[in-house]
Amino acid sequence: MLVALEAALPEYVVEHIRINFLYVQLGEEADKPCWTKSSRGNFRVKSAWELLRQKADMNEDLNLLWIKGLPFKLSYLAWRIWNGKVPVASLMHSWNPTISQDCMCCSIPVEETIEHLFLKSEVAFRIWDHYSRVAGLLGPMINLKQTLRRWWSSNSSYRIQVVFQVVAIVILWCLWKRRNTILHGGSFSERKVIWEINDIILKAIKTRFKRDIGRNGRISLLIYRGIEITVALTV
Numbered sequence: 001m002l003v004a005l006e007a008a009l010p011e012y013v014v015e016h017i018r019i020n021f022l023y024v025q026l027g028e029e030a031d032k033p034c035w036t037k038s039s040r041g042n043f044r045v046k047s048a049w050e051l052l053r054q055k056a057d058m059n060e061d062l063n064l065l066w067i068k069g070l071p072f073k074l075s076y077l078a079w080r081i082w083n084g085k086v087p088v089a090s091l092m093h094s095w096n097p098t099i100s101q102d103c104m105c106c107s108i109p110v111e112e113t114i115e116h117l118f119l120k121s122e123v124a125f126r127i128w129d130h131y132s133r134v135a136g137l138l139g140p141m142i143n144l145k146q147t148l149r150r151w152w153s154s155n156s157s158y159r160i161q162v163v164f165q166v167v168a169i170v171i172l173w174c175l176w177k178r179r180n181t182i183l184h185g186g187s188f189s190e191r192k193v194i195w196e197i198n199d200i201i202l203k204a205i206k207t208r209f210k211r212d213i214g215r216n217g218r219i220s221l222l223i224y225r226g227i228e229i230t231v232a233l234t235v
């Protein structure tokens, strides 16, 4: 009988029958379904969920998004960008062709993709380049994930590493804010982007390292490279 089943059913099903049903005898009782994923044969939603869910691999990069002292909405935006879940114009255009896919960040508009808006556009590139120089994180910016990984794994001391994590997330946030302001008819200069980035970084560092700051917080904070970055850029 099993030979005949092997021809018709997957190997694991035949194996299941061999183990569980080979010695089953015909009886008076009518057949009834049996949920094999629970020990008693009763259907359980939890076991069905475990069966259906596709466990994603843990992504160590994403753990670096959540930083104490940084507003959740900033980390969440960075998470959405990392996963390609931000409604940039090219994505909106794919849903509705009447929506323009042109960017509003460049003097000559091009297709607004995540890579363009957050890394390769004129303003984005200048901002990343500027902060990268001050932070000493030199090298080509091939794509957004590679650039973020450089900021998130700089092999610096613990505090500087946290500051670098913050800087990268805040840059993404301010570029998105600028984009949306311009989209709704406002203006948002490059200088203002830098001012906002510095302001948010300072607040985040003060919150994150509150315990380490003495009475004269401003002076004490200068030990952090992050402040060197902001001071250098506000001149």
Ligand SMILES: [Zn+2]
Pocket: 103, 104, 105, 106, 109, 110, 116, 121, 122
């Ligand atoms: Zn652009």
